[in-house]
Amino acid sequence: MAIDPHTHVPIYEQIAHRVRCSIAAGAYRPHEPLPSIRETARELLVNPNTVQRAYDALERAGLVYAKRGVGLFVADHAAESAQAAAESAVVHNLEQALGAARAAGVSNQRVRQLFEQAIQQPQPSEGAAP
């Protein structure tokens, strides 16, 4: 997932979300290091201050911990917390979609139908099975 500099979602939130997804997916396991701030900034072509802000947010959420002068490491049970955070993001998005549907006068029954249709659609990112 690339950084999108055109939306209203601050870039540090996009980075924090990326890392949360990677932890939830098991790409980084407990007590393994995260890529350094400088590496991440260069890879994503963003300001290191922004990566710092993302890492601070993850640290406050208890997903990672800092070792002075070494870097950031994945916390115990981070995958479960990351999964929970990812799910609450999904809930938030669904609530927004529901709000829009109600504002547009779409019935609950129709929303269920549309949701079923959407969930049947193959996911582009998961479609490429080995």
Place this chain on the structure above:
Amino acid sequence: MSEPAIVIDRLSKSFRGQTVVDEVGLTIEPGQVLGLIGPNGAGKSTTIKMLIGQLRPDRGEARVLGLDPIRNAVAMKRLIGYVPERHCVYPWMRVGQAIGFTRSFYPTWDDGFCQSLVDTFELPLGRKVRQLSKGMTAKLSLLLAIAHRPTVLILDEPMSGVDAVVRDEFFDGLLQTIGEQRCSVLFSSHTLADVQRIADAVGLIYEGRLLAHRPVDEMLRSIRRLRGVLHDGQAPPNPPPHTIHQRRDGREWIVTVDRYEDGVLESLHQTRRFTHLEAEGLGLEEIFKDYVKGRRSA
């Protein structure tokens, strides 16, 4: 608290009676990256020229690392890097000569860093500067501005007219400088996506005045565009407080507000004038356009 890297205080400049920069004030903290945005002729370049001592302000003052850009010009220039809008590297020199010449002015020149930039930018040392492509010239200009490891970096439209690949290389060089030595940066740009990507804060200049100066994240969070569809025959309500821009398009009423909170949409609902109401977040580019339109119609 360490002192700010750049302080601009009520800076003003006129040319032939025409005010180009009008009481602009802003501060850049150490390690902070500020993107200066605004339409052509808004006063960005004039502000930058006063900051680096190329122009004398009529009123107000500029300080870079506590130094006066005109009185302490030599001391200041050793500590800053500057990439001008027109990359005026000596066109008659070869690339290697231009590097050697610039190097001679700076006791802090970092040969290792310089060499690594020559390698990653793939600069042809033997070629005449005037024969370089636009992108190559931009990269050389950046190298000449950062190889002495400046504490403050000032760039005027550094990436205008360069392609996406060069832009990424340019950013990479810039980010290395920011990341390794907590360099403070002021850069002006037309490309709002670049500003959103790199800047901690933005300064929005329009007709010589600073319309906004705030952190990018805070701005993205507090500005929303509301769209309402009016019932037939209904006039739009008074715009909410902190409206930046509003317009009406048939039944549709579109208003961009600052300091948005959930209550705003709720109180508009209660006017019972709308069949539909929604709020959407905006990227920096859309925010900028609405600021400018709001000013024009004011």
